[in-house]
Amino acid sequence: MTDSVTDRFLRYVVIDTQSDAKSLTQPSTMKQRKLGELLVDELKEIGITDAHLDEHGYVYATIPATTTKNNVPVICFSAHMDTAPDFSGTNVKPQIVRNYRGGDIPLVGDKSRVIRTAEHPILNTMIGHDIITTDGTTLLGADDKAGIAEIITAAEYLINNPDIKHGAIRILFTTDEEIARGVDKVDLKKLGADFAYTLDGETAGTIEDETFSADSAEISIQGVAIHPGFAYGKMENAIRIVGAIIDRLPKDQAPETTRGRDGFIHPTDVSGTMEGAKLSLIIRDFTEAGLKTKAALLEEIVKEVLSGYPGSTYTLRVKEQYRNMKVVLDQHPEIVEYAEEAIRRAGMTPVRGSIRGGTDGSRLSFMGLPCPNLFAGGHAFHSPLEFVSSQDMEKAVHTIVELAKLWEERA
Incomplete structure (x- = not known):
């Protein structure tokens, strides 16, 4: 049975994976490995035979190429497994507001907390969506378990549809991004990618090529x-x-x-x-x-x-x-331009943005792996008001698939 991106997301968010800046280990919390082990099992179940968890808690995997072309770049799609230490991530209880009809969203576990349209006007664009929130007592973990769910769902789609031509695609799930250690131990030689995309952004259709x-x-x-x-x-x-x-x-x-x-x-x-x-x-x-x-x-x-x-x-x-990844990405404009085209093919108008923060892509870019950031669909990160639309996560899945096709077509 093929799981939807929402099925996967709901399965992942109930696993506590908060990182800890005071810890000296990598990963900073061993509970991150619990999610990593689950992801490896799921990747193997969908047919990715080389999926594995390394000693630092990173998940590596490969979607084999289906093209006969020998000049298709190797793309990596990446997301992080940890959630922020800013607010509790223990005992997450997600709720789904199906077919959202507008208005404020009260959180049932803490009636003092309400996701208000006045503070989150993006809700006005989500009429008819299924919106996932917490009960108000924890953060949700859309940052970045939405990205993980989207990448694995896209991977399963590509594997189940071998007629779609694409090059080799690497998958990388990191630990400790929220405490700025996300790629400290990444083995770029083993990863073997030419460039990457993180799925760690917010609004559907956005690609971010600049960070703090x-x-x-x-x-x-x-x-x-x-x-x-x-x-x-x-x-x-x-x-x-x-x-x-x-x-x-x-x-x-x-x-x-x-x-x-x-x-x-x-x-x-x-x-x-x-x-x-x-x-x-x-x-x-x-x-x-x-x-x-x-x-x-x-x-x-x-x-x-x-x-x-x-x-x-x-x-x-x-x-x-x-450091600001734009310094590197401006030297490889096609990486962002192809992402914009993939977003169009997935039915959206692409918007370039700047992040008042950072992603794993910031450091990967300066390590020699140019890496802009694609939307994952979540909002109000690091807070009990965090929410994500199922439909926006599906759009991210389509964007990944279109990107894989696009790089093969243009090779």
Whole structure:
């Protein structure tokens, strides 16, 4: 029996696969392997004999070529198995609003949470769709289990229809994308692809060929600890110092106050004691120059705050996470142009977009595997309001199939 993309998606989202940035292992959580093992079994069941899970939790598989041409590029389709640590992904209870007729969607598990059309106007384009949400107590996991379901459904279609001519197609499912480690251990030689497409985007018909460039920043503060009863003129509380740094971050350079091509500095984690405290941040901009400016501003703020605490010290470490993939993709314009044509063939009007974030494709592009991002259909990622349309997931399946056909035709 052929499973629909919705059947697969509902099967995957109930498996908890949240990643953990504090973990030092790859994958960061062993529960991601549970989904990986299931996916390998399903890929083998549909006839992909080389599907396997490697020691890092990645799934590799190949759809064999059906063409007699020997010059068809090897395409890879990729998605990530982990879900974001931002909100609970445990005990996901999906619900389906069938034949959506418009209006707000209440979430039955937490009546305070409602998916409102005023906040998500894309719903107005989904009249008649079957919309999948959570019950409001967890995130859904459309980011990126929708992409996984779409790739496997397209793979089964291609295998069951060998008269469709296409080159060899690689499948790659990664771990830990949400904590910026998604391709740390990918073996590109084993993958053997000429280029790739991630399915990790939102609105149907969108292809994204530009992402933020991204750095992380870690600030450690060493304060002056002393018994509070004898602290006058002596104590320098590291927690207060970190609080002062956060308070001085520019309010107009925060995620909640920026949009479009504006970057930001965003605190993500605070921990510590009176003696020592740590502050984790992420820095985002579409240009490397913008990243450097923001990193310099951050250090200036830290120095200004520490000037009022002569007994305390700090360290600031900035680490590269990923870079804007457009730098690479502009050198290979046909990769995006063919995707636009595939979207047209699947019945949509293609829209090029920029991601205020990143995908595995950002880093893969700079590792030598050019990789734009295709829509997967989900919305409101990383939140209990996350939702996806079954019909939009089906459109993504059609787009994958048309892309496979298109590269063979043009070879």
